[in-house]
Structures are given as structure tokens and as C-alpha cells.
Amino acid sequence: MDDLLSEFLDETAKNLAVLDVERVKFEQDPNDPEILGNIFRLMHTIKGTSGFLGLARLEGVALVGEDVIRKFRDGALQVTPDAATLILRCIDTVRELLGKLEESGSEPRGDDSAMIAELRTVADGKMPSRRTRVEAAGESAVAAAREAQSSAHVEPAASVDGFPVARELLDELAAAWDPDLTTTSEGEIAASITAERASEGDTRAGPQPAPEPSPLVPVTGTALVERPESAPVESNGTADKAAKDASLATQSNRLDIALLENLMTLIGELVLTRNQLLHMVRDHDDSEFTVPLQRLSHITTKFHEGVMKARTQPIGNAWVKLPRIVHDLAVEMGKKIELVMLGADTEIDRQILERITDPLTHIVRNSADHGLEAPEYRTIAGKPETGTITLNAYHQDGHIIIDIGDDGRGLDMDRVREGIVANGLATDAELDAMGDQQVQQLIFKAGISTAENVTSVSGRGMDGVHANIEKIGGVMELKSVAGRGSTYTIKIPLTPAIVPALILECSGERFAIPQISVLKLVRASGNAENAIQRINDSPILRLRDLLLPLVSLHDLLKLGDNRKSERDEDIIVVTQAGNDTFGIIVDRVLDTEEIVVKPIPPILRHLSIYSGNTILGDGNVIMILDPKGVAPHAGKVAVGGAEATETAPRVSAAGEEKTSLLIFRAGGNELKAVPLGLVARLEEIDMANVERAHGNLVVQYRGRLMPLVHFDPAHAWKTEGRQPILVFTDRVRSMGLAVDEIVDTVENVLDVELSEDRPGLIGSAFIDRKATDVIDAGYYLTQVFPDWSAAENGQTPSAAGGARSVLLVDDSAFFRNLLVPLLSDNGYSVTTVESADNALRLRETGARFDIIVSDLDMPGMDGFAFAEAVRNDGLWRDTPMVALSSHPTEPELARGFAVGFDDYVAKFDREGLVRSLALSITSAKNFE
Amino acid sequence: MKSCLIVDESKVIRLVTRKILEDLEFETEEATDGQSAVEACRRKMPSAILVEWNLPVLSGIEFLRALRALPGGEAPRVLFCTLENDLQHIQEAIKAGADEYVMKPFDSEIIRAKFALVGLL
Known part of the structure; x- marks a missing residue:
């Protein structure tokens, strides 16, 4: 497309945009001389320029449009609502032609004869107005053609025949400005001229001799029938006056959108670089860069704002079509609607503007269509006949807020609720728990706008609108009061970039x-x-x-x-x-x-x-x-x-049993773990507070001296700073195990594989697919308190009656390894088996024990079955039994006692276990 | 070098006109409405003015009256350029002090002829 044509398109588009903004005023007062003056000048300019460019169709429409509007403007004719609609249609045709022109670079073929005829009828002062649709298409076309023919003689000859002027100029301009484009331009012009000539030949009415009724005509064909009562003619001022405050000429420069986009990208990079510099300087308080960087930062922000502003357009540009749509809907539905647009000059990012145009149109259309009532209903409801749709745009907190409100009937909440239930978006019960506000938000969910709901509920396909708004990072709300109207509020960020x-x-x-x-x-x-x-x-x-x-x-x-x-x-x-x-x-x-x-x-x-x-x-x-x-x-x-666990069958209750573990690092990079249940607390101590006593490190902890050991005996203690420790507590004594880093706590199936006999380690296990050493907390306790076991022994009843024998039944090697030292240290002699079956086999051999400690969750025969078997008969019928459970619950407890356990201890409750053993043995003895 | 002020709301028209006038070795200046045209003349009086009848702010005829009231405003040759071909407009323009009129769309030949007519070429 050559420069001249694109210039023309650009210019005309701008003028059309201005016109669109004034549309509301035009509808309210179609006889406003100022607006008529503007429309007139637009038509005039288009006519003049299209003459230069050889755009015959456009010129034809503009010519007759100008003629009609001049008469309105000069007061020779009164603008009736129908005439207003006709004028708007004329403008739309111009717009449509321009659009096609922009797409293809040449005027589309087509026929405007019907509309031209209508306009001509109006211009001829037959002051018509009631448009009646003529059923017989042919008749209409003939009428149109006749009108066209009759008006042909008043056309100026300027544009009828060929376009030598434009041709000459275009060639010249193209040659002078862009030699590369010459051939293209010529080609295009030639093509356009050929097309134009061809279309003139068969379809174009206008100034040409009467055409054959074209098949296109019936589609748009409406004829005007004279109405007897002619509107009074009155004068309405002059266009000159009207033109005064409507200067279209602004000091502006056309910019390619791509250039702006590119600038925006560069700004983005600049912001990134600035952030990078800020990041670098942040750590240096007194850097010489600080001040200049602040300036750079400031300038970058301003620059960003500036470019953003360049990308913005008044939101009114998204509203330009609305008055027309509302006008048409009002005429079609016999409603009276006033469209109030506030804050049309609110600037909004061009990109966002493009994307909200359709949603806004949809909402306004809905408000006009479904929101507002017919005048008779409004009167009954005690409202003014004319319904109002208000658009309001403004800036707030870095966002643009757009309110679209109507004073119509509002949402019928009962119908909305019905719709929601029908669509399965919520149940009755759920709806009952919601306020109207929440229910209204559900309108934005998909599916509400089904046909049966649409008419009165105005559910209205809001889900699509909502989705569009969300796509540009906006949010949308609806407030509606039955009988008072609905207001949609849209909140959009200033720029998405x-x-x-x-x-x-x-x-x-x-x-x-x-x-x-x-x-x-x-x-x-x-x-x-x-x-x-x-x-x-x-x-x-x-x-x-x-x-x-x-x-x-x-x-x-x-x-x-x-x-x-x-x-x-x-x-x-x-x-x-x-x-x-x-x-x-x-x-x-x-x-x-x-x-x-x-x-x-x-x-x-x-x-x-x-x-x-x-x-x-x-x-x-x-x-x-x-x-x-x-x-x-x-x-x-x-x-x-949870769903996952439900679907995956539990292989074995005990095997899958999960244990909370504390994962840490100490003395090397490999991970270590200790059952969380054994750790009393995690502390961080200040090494400055650590003292030495008897060659050991101690720290004051909760009013007592707590010895510290490190996992790695060769560890060099820090003398200051924080040191994380795990606190193990046994009755009143505590010890701190210093570690390098506490990594995590995990719930894991603990499957300890015994390793080489290293002191302090129970073995290693796979935890989260990593090999992890499981440490033996008891080992460290004995290290710090060499008299630990002795002290325990002195306090346990077992000391009195010699070594008691304990049968420990647990499938978990870890627990067996954990409990054996504990029980041994308490003076018991411990026999371990890894399953109930093995325990019963042991019974067959005639082994006797003072007490049996059994896990409940075990593969094969579980703890309950085992207890039942023991209690049923045999050697161990009267041996006290203690259950170990990882998750003690009331029902489990009851069931445990029912099958014959004497006591019940949570795993990891080592003190509890020791106490329970002593107690059970004692009471068993008393029975004896 | 002779100068010509082109007054038209449409940039397209101004571009076309400028091209023609530059070929005729005129120095050109442009204005988009009657008011800015008056201001342009106040700054520097051109030898010729090609003015559109329909203009925003000040119409062509209002501009003409304002121009002729300016000191030295009698000097420029004023050509009205319009689509409104009825006699009344032309008469009104000539009465207000226009020297000639040009019909749109024009080409370089028409301009050359009209300019020659008013003694600019």
C-alpha cells in the first residue's frame, strides 16, 4: 500500500473515531449543529480525498452523505430518528469500505445504490422517515435504482470518469518517495481501477446509468415511503460555529506500533539492567555508584512511564461502537436507553484496550438487552422510562477500574440459583450457605448462560467475558440488586509488560x-x-x-x-x-x-x-x-x-508403616537420621556460652548443665556462633548432640539395613531414595552418662528380682535394635523375634518369659491375633503382655485390652515402656 | 522563491498539493485549520495561499477575512479550493477577497493554470 493511501486511511480512521465519540450526543440531539458540522466535514474530506485517490465507491457514498448532512446542518431538513439511523448507517458503510481498503489495498466491489437512494430521497427533501421494509425485493431494488437514476444528474462530473489526477499523482509520489514501491503501487492502482471499472459496469448505481437490479440489493434493500406529516423545518445554527471547538488537528506524530513495542522491550531490558546494578550495589553501603544509580533508577522509572503513556490510548476508543449498538438495540427492542460514558479519556494500554473492547461490548449489550426493562415495565416499577447504562473508567492504585452499570431489573437471584443448580455448579445446600454476592460471582463460571436462563436471568455468557478479562490479568466482579440494576466492575493492571x-x-x-x-x-x-x-x-x-x-x-x-x-x-x-x-x-x-x-x-x-x-x-x-x-x-x-494411598493397596500394614525422622548432617556430607520421637527438642546454642567441665563440653540448659557431644568425636568445636544441637532427654537428664546442619523432617517407611558394627549407628536406611545413617541415640547417652544404665538399674524394679526375661516381637529391625539396648540397660534379658509366628514357634519349644512386648502392626499375624493366640492356651497364657503401637487410638486400645494385652505403650515412649514393664511384672507377681 | 501556504484539514490533500507546488518551485508551508493559518501568516506572509472552504476552528471564509485584516494581509494571492461548486460559495469567496478558486480534485495542470491566472507564474 502506498504512503498516500495509508495516510488517507489513518487520517480518516482518526476522524471517524472522533465522530464515534460524539455519537451519543448525536443520538440525544440529532439536530445538534456542532455534530452535524463534524459529520459533514468528515464526509466532505472523505469525498475530496477519495476523489484524488480514485476511490469511486467511497466517493459516491460520501458525496450523497455530505449532501444530506449539509441540508440537516443548514436546517433545511429536520433530523428524525430514522434519518439519524440512516446517517449512522452511511458512516458505517464508509467505515466498512475503509476497512476493506486497508485489508486489500483496493476498494471492494459492491453496491451502495440502495443506501444512496435512501439518502438521496432524504436529501431531496421528501422528508420521509418511516422506513418500511418492502417485502418484494425486486420492487425495492427498482425503487432504489430509480432513485439513483433520478439523482444522477446532480452529481458533479469530477469523479465519474477515470482517475487521471490520482494516477498521475500517485505515480509521481511513488517515484519520488519510494522507488522500490513504484511497480507495486502502479500494479495496485491498476488493479484497483480495473476492479472499480468492472464493478461499475454491473453493480454500481450512483451516478452511472440505471443498473440492472443486482442480487445484492434485496439484502440491504429498504425503500423509503413518504410520511404524510412532514416534520417542521427549522434552522439550527451554522456549521462554522459548530466547528470552532472541534479541532481535529493535533500536534502529533504517527508512530509504527512495532516501534513502540520495540521501545517497550528495550525498556524492559533497561529495567532488568537497572535491577541488576541495584542488586550489585545493595551490598556496598558507601559505593560511589549509589547516587548515580539512584538517578539512573529514577530516570528509568520515568522513561518507563513515558513509553507506557505513549502506548496508551483513551479508553473511549474501546467505547466508540457502544453508542451505535445501544442505539440499534433500543430501536429494535422499543426501549429507551441513555448511555452515559464517564472517564472516556482515561488512558489505557493499547494492548489491553484491544482485548477489553469485545468484553465491554458484550456487557453493555447484555445490559441493554437483558438488564434494562421495556419502558412500560419501568413506568410500573416507578422508574423513569429511559433506562441508563453508565460506563465509568478511572485509575486507582495502579489499575484501571471500569464500571458498567445499569438501572434495570437486576439479577433475579432465584432464577440464578436455579440456573446454578441446574448446571451443577453448586448444590442447593451450598447455595444456601452463600450470600447473594457469592452467588453472583458464580455467574462468571462456565455454563450458567444456557439458553433457558438467558432471557430473564441475564446469566448471559459471562464466563467468556470473565475469561477474557482474566487473560489480561484483570479481575471482574458483579454487584446486583433486584429491581435496582447490576454493576460489573473490571479491574485491570495498567500494563501487562x-x-x-x-x-x-x-x-x-x-x-x-x-x-x-x-x-x-x-x-x-x-x-x-x-x-x-x-x-x-x-x-x-x-x-x-x-x-x-x-x-x-x-x-x-x-x-x-x-x-x-x-x-x-x-x-x-x-x-x-x-x-x-x-x-x-x-x-x-x-x-x-x-x-x-x-x-x-x-x-x-x-x-x-x-x-x-x-x-x-x-x-x-x-x-x-x-x-x-x-x-x-x-x-x-x-x-x-490420600487418594493415591487409597488406590494403591497397602502391601503390608507394618512394612509400610511410616516413622517421622529428623534428617541432619554431622561429621561429613552424608545424611543422618534419628527418629523424631527420640528427640526432645531442637536447639541452637551460642558457642560462647559453652564451658568445659571434666573434659566435657557443657552448656547451661533449662537451669541445669547439659553435656554436649558431637557426632564426630574428632570434631573441632567452634568457639563462637550458633551451633544447632539435638536434645535427647531421659527423665531429668538431657544431653545435646551437636550436628552440622538440620536438613529436614520426613515421614518415611523405615527399613533399616544393619551395617557394620559402628558405634553410634543403628544401621542405614533408604530415606527419600537416599542412603541415610540412622543413629543410635542411646549410644550417645551412655557416652555422656557412663553411669546411665547403672542409674536406671538402681531405679527399676527389675534390680530387685534379678534379670527378668523379655520377649520382644517386632518386625522392624530398627525398633528391635533400638529397644534391646534400652531394655538390657534396664536389667532385662531380651529375646527378639521378628514375627508372631516365630514367637509362637518359640512357645512350642517351651521357652518362658516374664513379659512379652509385641508390636501391633506386623506382617502376617498381627499383634492382636498374636495376643489372642497367646491368651487362648499354652505356656504363655498368664504372661503379661505389653502392646507397642505407633498410633495409639481409643478403639485400638480397647481392642488391645479385649484380646488380652495388659498394657499399652506408644512406640518411642521409652520411659513409658520401662515403667510399664516394671509395673506389669510387679502386678503379675502380685497375682501369683 | 515564492511561497505558498496550504490550508487543509486533510494531510493527504496537503501532501498532494505540496508535491504539485514544489514542482512549480514554490516553498510550501502547511496549516490544518483557519486559526493556525492566520498565525502562520502573522509569522510570515506567503505569496500565495491555497485554502479549503471547510475548515475546523476558523472556516476558510473566516480565515480570509482575518487575513485581509492583517497588516500586509492584502498581498497574498488567495485561491479557494473546494468541492462546493455552487456559485454562491464562489461569489461569497470572491466578495470576501479571494482571487481565484480551484475545484477538487485538482491536478498539477489545473493548479498551474489557476496560478498563472492570478499572476503567480
Whole structure:
């Protein structure tokens, strides 16, 4: 397309846009001379310019349009509503022709004779107005043609025959400005002329001799029938006056959109570089760069704002079609509608503008169609006959808010509820629990707008609109009061390209989350009121009156076990996505930063939890979380896990039994584990407080001296700083086991494989697929308290009656290894078997024991069956039995006693076990 | 070098006109409405003015009256350029002090002829 033509299109589009904005005024007062003047000048200019360019169809329409409007403007004719519609149609035809011209570079073929005829009839002062659709298409076409013919003689000859002027000029211009394009331009012009001539030959009415009735005519063909009561003619001022305050000429420069986009990208890079510099300087307080960098930062921000502004357009541009749509709907449905548009000059990003135009149109159409009542109903309801649709746009907190309200009937909540239930979006019970506000939000969910609901409920396909708004990062709300009207509120970020975001850390990975979605940050500490609780294994947070579902980013993304085990320092990012509010559990919040949103690469596009990625100041690429994608996972991670366990048959209750383990590092890089149940507390002590006594390190702990040992005897103790320790407690005594790093706590099936006989180690196990040494806590206790066992012995009843024999039945090697030293140290002689069957076999051999300790969960015969077998008959019928359970519950307890256990001890409750053994033996003795 | 002020709302028309006038070795200046045309003349009075009848802010005829009221405003040759070919407009323009009129669409031949007519070429 050559420069001249594109210039023409650009110019005309601008003029049309101005006209569209004034459309409302035109509809309210079609005789407003100012607007008529503007429309007249538009037609005039198009006519003049299209003459130069040889655009005959456009010129034909503009010519007759100008003629009619001149008469209206000069007051020679009165504008009736029908005439107004006709004028609007004329403008639309111009717009349509321009659109096609832009697409193809040449005027489309077509026939405007019908409309031209209509306009001509109006212009001829036959002051018509009631348009009646003539059924017989042929008749209409003939009428149109006749009109056209009759008006042909008044046409100026200028444009009828060929386009030598334009041809000459275009050639010249093309040659002068862009030699490369010459051939193309000529070719296009030639093609356009040929096409034009061809179309003139058969279809074009206008100034040509009467054409054959074309098949196109019946489609658009409407004829005008004279109405007897002619409207009074009155004068309405002059166009000159009207033109005064409507200067279209502005000091502006045309910019290629691609250039702006490119600038925006560069700004993005600039912001990134600035962030990078800021990041580098942050650690140096007195850097000479600090001040210039602040300036750079400031300028970058201003620059960004400037370019953003260049990309913006008044939101009114998205509204230009609305008056026309409302006008048409009002005429069609016999309603009276006033469209009020406030804040049309609110600037909005061009990209966003394009995307909200359709949703806005849809909403307004709905309001006009379904929201507003017919005048007679409005009168009955005591409202003014004319319904009002109000559009209001304004800036607020870095967002653009658009309200679309009507004063119509509002939503019929009963019908909406019916619709929701019918569509299965919620049950009656659920709806009962919701307020109207919440129910109204459901309109945005898919499926509500089914045909049977549409007419009165105005469910209205809002799901699509909602989805479109969400796509540009916006949110949408609906407020509706029955009988008073509905208001849709749309909130959109100023630009989708650069957003303020929160940088989060989880398991050593960083993520960004847009600040628009973040409501608040909560620090969840283990003991404070803001503790993470669990309901059905789903993490939740009680936040004032709200139970907030949580999702752990660590679990969601399966970030492995890099996670710090300081779980009591969790940060919860309270996030809103649409109507869902939920919390994301992360390790830390690092920073707020203006991030440049880079589109998500196609390979990751199927991951709904990310909306893009960005480059941080330090050069790292991180993902941007999409709250809408994360929301479905909140409170459901655990549920999903539960489903998984349900579907996977439990191979063996005991074999799958899970134990909470504390994973840490000490004396080397390999992981170590100790059952969490054995650890009294995790502490961090200040090495400055550590003293030496009797060659041992001790520290004051809870009013007593607590000895410290390190896992690795050769370890060189630090003399200052913090030292993490595991505190093991036995009755009143405590000891601290110093470790290098506490890594995590895991729930794992503990399957200890015995290793070489290394002191302090029970064996090793696979924990999270990593070989991990399981340490023997008892070993360290005896190290610190050489008199530990002796002291125990002195206090246990067993000391009185010599060594008591204990049969320990447990399938877990770990527990057997854990308990044997404990029991031995307490003066028992322990026999272990790994299954109930083996124990019963032992019974057959005639072995006798003072007491039997049995696990409940075991493969094969479990603890209950074993007890029953023991109690039934045989040698051990009266031997006291103690049950070991990992999860003591009331029913289990009752069942245990019913089958004949005498006592019941939780695993890991070592003190309890020792006490229980003594007690059981004593009472058994008393019976004897 | 002779100068000509082109007053037209349409940039397309201005471009076309400028091309023609530059071929005729005129120095050109442009204005988009009657008011800015008056201001342009106040800054520097051109030898010729090609003005469209329908203009925003100040119409062509209003501009003409304002121009003729300016000091030295009698000097420029003023050519009205319009689509409105009825006699009334032309008469009104000539009465207000226009020297000639040109019908749109024009080409270089028409312009050359009209300019010659008013003694500019």
C-alpha cells in the first residue's frame, strides 16, 4: 500500500473515531449543529480525498452523505430518528469500505445504490422517515435504482470518469518517495481501477446509468415511503460555529506500533539492567555508584512511564461502537436507553484496550438487552422510562477500574440459583450457605448462560467475558440488586509488560508472584496463634474468622529435600485469584521488584501454575507464579495424596508403616537420621556460652548443665556462633548432640539395613531414595552418662528380682535394635523375634518369659491375633503382655485390652515402656 | 522563491498539493485549520495561499477575512479550493477577497493554470 493511501486511511480512521465519540450526543440531539458540522466535514474530506485517490465507491457514498448532512446542518431538513439511523448507517458503510481498503489495498466491489437512494430521497427533501421494509425485493431494488437514476444528474462530473489526477499523482509520489514501491503501487492502482471499472459496469448505481437490479440489493434493500406529516423545518445554527471547538488537528506524530513495542522491550531490558546494578550495589553501603544509580533508577522509572503513556490510548476508543449498538438495540427492542460514558479519556494500554473492547461490548449489550426493562415495565416499577447504562473508567492504585452499570431489573437471584443448580455448579445446600454476592460471582463460571436462563436471568455468557478479562490479568466482579440494576466492575493492571512483584523463596528456588494478587503476608510460627493446622491432612491457616486453605509450594512443585527444616518460620502468602483466597507456604519473602514479564516458553505452556518468567537483578531467570493456576491446588495436595494411598493397596500394614525422622548432617556430607520421637527438642546454642567441665563440653540448659557431644568425636568445636544441637532427654537428664546442619523432617517407611558394627549407628536406611545413617541415640547417652544404665538399674524394679526375661516381637529391625539396648540397660534379658509366628514357634519349644512386648502392626499375624493366640492356651497364657503401637487410638486400645494385652505403650515412649514393664511384672507377681 | 501556504484539514490533500507546488518551485508551508493559518501568516506572509472552504476552528471564509485584516494581509494571492461548486460559495469567496478558486480534485495542470491566472507564474 502506498504512503498516500495509508495516510488517507489513518487520517480518516482518526476522524471517524472522533465522530464515534460524539455519537451519543448525536443520538440525544440529532439536530445538534456542532455534530452535524463534524459529520459533514468528515464526509466532505472523505469525498475530496477519495476523489484524488480514485476511490469511486467511497466517493459516491460520501458525496450523497455530505449532501444530506449539509441540508440537516443548514436546517433545511429536520433530523428524525430514522434519518439519524440512516446517517449512522452511511458512516458505517464508509467505515466498512475503509476497512476493506486497508485489508486489500483496493476498494471492494459492491453496491451502495440502495443506501444512496435512501439518502438521496432524504436529501431531496421528501422528508420521509418511516422506513418500511418492502417485502418484494425486486420492487425495492427498482425503487432504489430509480432513485439513483433520478439523482444522477446532480452529481458533479469530477469523479465519474477515470482517475487521471490520482494516477498521475500517485505515480509521481511513488517515484519520488519510494522507488522500490513504484511497480507495486502502479500494479495496485491498476488493479484497483480495473476492479472499480468492472464493478461499475454491473453493480454500481450512483451516478452511472440505471443498473440492472443486482442480487445484492434485496439484502440491504429498504425503500423509503413518504410520511404524510412532514416534520417542521427549522434552522439550527451554522456549521462554522459548530466547528470552532472541534479541532481535529493535533500536534502529533504517527508512530509504527512495532516501534513502540520495540521501545517497550528495550525498556524492559533497561529495567532488568537497572535491577541488576541495584542488586550489585545493595551490598556496598558507601559505593560511589549509589547516587548515580539512584538517578539512573529514577530516570528509568520515568522513561518507563513515558513509553507506557505513549502506548496508551483513551479508553473511549474501546467505547466508540457502544453508542451505535445501544442505539440499534433500543430501536429494535422499543426501549429507551441513555448511555452515559464517564472517564472516556482515561488512558489505557493499547494492548489491553484491544482485548477489553469485545468484553465491554458484550456487557453493555447484555445490559441493554437483558438488564434494562421495556419502558412500560419501568413506568410500573416507578422508574423513569429511559433506562441508563453508565460506563465509568478511572485509575486507582495502579489499575484501571471500569464500571458498567445499569438501572434495570437486576439479577433475579432465584432464577440464578436455579440456573446454578441446574448446571451443577453448586448444590442447593451450598447455595444456601452463600450470600447473594457469592452467588453472583458464580455467574462468571462456565455454563450458567444456557439458553433457558438467558432471557430473564441475564446469566448471559459471562464466563467468556470473565475469561477474557482474566487473560489480561484483570479481575471482574458483579454487584446486583433486584429491581435496582447490576454493576460489573473490571479491574485491570495498567500494563501487562512490567508488574510489581514479590520475590519468594522456597527450597532454595526463587519465584515471583504479581503483587496485585497478594492480599497479605502471614508469618506462621509453630507455637504462635498463626500456626499451620491440618484438617484431613490438608494444611490450613486460621486467619481471624477465616479458614484459609494452604498450598505448600515445596510440595506442589516437588522441590526435593533442599528445604530448610526450620518449619516454624514459614511464610504464608495470602493470595487472591478470582474468588478464591488461599495461602501459599514459602520459606521466605525476599524482595519486591518490578519485574519484566517474559512470555512463558511454549515447552512450559501446559503448566498452568506459571504465567511467565522474568530475569532478576542478579541475572537469574525465575518463574512467575500464576495465582489462578495455583489456586486449585490449595488444600488439595493432601487430598490428592490420600487418594493415591487409597488406590494403591497397602502391601503390608507394618512394612509400610511410616516413622517421622529428623534428617541432619554431622561429621561429613552424608545424611543422618534419628527418629523424631527420640528427640526432645531442637536447639541452637551460642558457642560462647559453652564451658568445659571434666573434659566435657557443657552448656547451661533449662537451669541445669547439659553435656554436649558431637557426632564426630574428632570434631573441632567452634568457639563462637550458633551451633544447632539435638536434645535427647531421659527423665531429668538431657544431653545435646551437636550436628552440622538440620536438613529436614520426613515421614518415611523405615527399613533399616544393619551395617557394620559402628558405634553410634543403628544401621542405614533408604530415606527419600537416599542412603541415610540412622543413629543410635542411646549410644550417645551412655557416652555422656557412663553411669546411665547403672542409674536406671538402681531405679527399676527389675534390680530387685534379678534379670527378668523379655520377649520382644517386632518386625522392624530398627525398633528391635533400638529397644534391646534400652531394655538390657534396664536389667532385662531380651529375646527378639521378628514375627508372631516365630514367637509362637518359640512357645512350642517351651521357652518362658516374664513379659512379652509385641508390636501391633506386623506382617502376617498381627499383634492382636498374636495376643489372642497367646491368651487362648499354652505356656504363655498368664504372661503379661505389653502392646507397642505407633498410633495409639481409643478403639485400638480397647481392642488391645479385649484380646488380652495388659498394657499399652506408644512406640518411642521409652520411659513409658520401662515403667510399664516394671509395673506389669510387679502386678503379675502380685497375682501369683 | 515564492511561497505558498496550504490550508487543509486533510494531510493527504496537503501532501498532494505540496508535491504539485514544489514542482512549480514554490516553498510550501502547511496549516490544518483557519486559526493556525492566520498565525502562520502573522509569522510570515506567503505569496500565495491555497485554502479549503471547510475548515475546523476558523472556516476558510473566516480565515480570509482575518487575513485581509492583517497588516500586509492584502498581498497574498488567495485561491479557494473546494468541492462546493455552487456559485454562491464562489461569489461569497470572491466578495470576501479571494482571487481565484480551484475545484477538487485538482491536478498539477489545473493548479498551474489557476496560478498563472492570478499572476503567480
